[in-house]
Amino acid sequence: MRLLEKAPAKINLALDVLYKRPDEYHEVEMVMTTVDLSDRIELSPLREDEIRIVSENRFVPNDQRNLAYQAAQLVKNTYQIREGVEIFIEKQIPVAAGLAGGSSDAAAVLRGLNRLWDLELTAEQLAELGTQIGSDVAFCVYGGTALATGRGEQIRELPTPPPCWVVLAKPSIGVSTQAIYQNLNLNDVQHPDTQKMIQALEDGDYNEMCARIGNVLEPVTSQLHAEVGQIKNHMKEFGADAVLMSGSGPTVFGLVQQESRAHRIYNGLRGFCEEVYVIRMLGNRHALD
Ligand SMILES: C[C@](O)(CO)[C@H](O)COP(=O)(O)OP(=O)(O)OC[C@H]1O[C@@H](n2ccc(N)nc2=O)[C@H](O)[C@@H]1O
Numbered sequence: 708m709r710l711l712e713k714a715p716a717k718i719n720l721a722l723d724v725l726y727k728r729p730d731e732y733h734e735v736e737m738v739m740t741t742v743d744l745s746d747r748i749e750l751s752p753l754r755e756d757e758i759r760i761v762s763e764n765r766f767v768p769n770d771q772r773n774l775a776y777q778a779a780q781l782v783k784n785t786y787q788i789r790e791g792v793e794i795f796i797e798k799q800i801p802v803a804a805g806l807a808g809g810s811s812d813a814a815a816v817l818r819g820l821n822r823l824w825d826l827e828l829t830a831e832q833l834a835e836l837g838t839q840i841g842s843d844v845a846f847c848v849y850g851g852t853a854l855a856t857g858r859g860e861q862i863r864e865l866p867t868p869p870p871c872w873v874v875l876a877k878p879s880i881g882v883s884t885q886a887i888y889q890n891l892n893l894n895d896v897q898h899p900d901t902q903k904m905i906q907a908l909e910d911g912d913y914n915e916m917c918a919r920i921g922n923v924l925e926p927v928t929s930q931l932h933a934e935v936g937q938i939k940n941h942m943k944e945f946g947a948d949a950v951l952m953s954g955s956g957p958t959v960f961g962l963v964q965q966e967s968r969a970h971r972i973y974n975g976l977r978g979f980c981e982e983v984y985v986i987r988m989l990g991n992r993h994a995l996d
């Protein structure tokens with residue numbers, strides 16, 4: 708039997724950091740939503756008791772460094788599974804981009820192995836396992852739109868954002884999430900108003916959603932990589948209603964309502980940035996089915 712799972716990317720509509728915790732993490736308040744740019748994960752049982760990662764993308768590790776591998780290992784150890792699995796990863800999400808590609812692959816493996824090995828675990832149990840792998844994995848287990856608090860693992864479902872188009876542009880640099888958090892100076896941040904963003908989603912108010920986007924990590928990454936600011940300026944010039952860096956970056960996203968405008972921004976950016984995508988927000992949990 709071969710099993711397929713979709714692993715969509717996320718963007719952060721709002722990302723606030725409240726304080727640095729005694730452990731190595733920061734207390735965050737994030738509004739996250741899934742977008743229609745997905746890796747495809749294929750799980751096949753193996754006779755041998757091993758985890759095998761197969762991917763044609765040269766940036767994707769094929770050993771324990773892969774978050775998908777770590778997810779399979781965790782399930783095997785926790786539930787004493789003596790069977791093996793081959794995990795084929797067809798990568799569409801840019802790597803080290805701030806789009807949670809690795810986390811979403813790990814979440815897809817958790818969902819998929821739950822089916823493959825008939826474990827009958829709830830989404831909450833899968834999210835709890837995911838948290839042992841990374842802060843974004845719990846959100847990716849559910850998908851949709853959510854408020855993520857704690858270090859990112861406490862998830863409260865939010866309404867689907869008003870329909871719109873998302874233009875993603877990833878400069879050809881990779882960013883270390885850890886380095887960005889380390890460089891954040893909490894005495895000098897402009898906090899987004901998370902409650903007003905949540906209200907905008909509850910009201911289905913596109914203009915207010917655009918007005919409320921914000922990410923405290925954006926100035927940190929922009930300081931290190933000028934490309935982020937340059938892409939933001941281009942997106943605004945070409946007519947995006949709102950422009951923000953996702954996660955720790957360096958990917959920048961722009962929001963628009965009309966498809967034609969999304970393509971105008973795409974065409975304008977193509978000469979400047981190699982990786983540009985025009986996609987839709989998914990934003991509801993059923994989009995994973
Ligand atoms: C930037 C975001 O992607 C936004 O969604 C997340 O906050 C980061 O999620 P992630 O990549 O799953 O992060 P993890 O793999 O758990 O952590 C990587 C590193 O980022 C830093 N980190 C991460 C999450 C958090 N709330 N505080 C932190 O300070 C820590 O130094 C940690 O060692």
Ligand SMILES: Nc1ncnc2c1ncn2[C@@H]1O[C@H](COP(=O)(O)OP(=O)(O)OP(=O)(O)O)[C@@H](O)[C@H]1O
Pocket residue numbers: 766767768772773774775796801802803804805806807808809810812813843884954955956
């Ligand atoms: N399945 C995977 N897909 C992509 N990268 C992976 C995977 N597993 C591990 N990695 C490693 O993780 C690093 C970060 O990649 P990833 O694409 O997950 O970053 P990201 O989108 O910035 O994550 P986040 O938004 O959660 O911070 C890469 O440098 C890569 O070596």
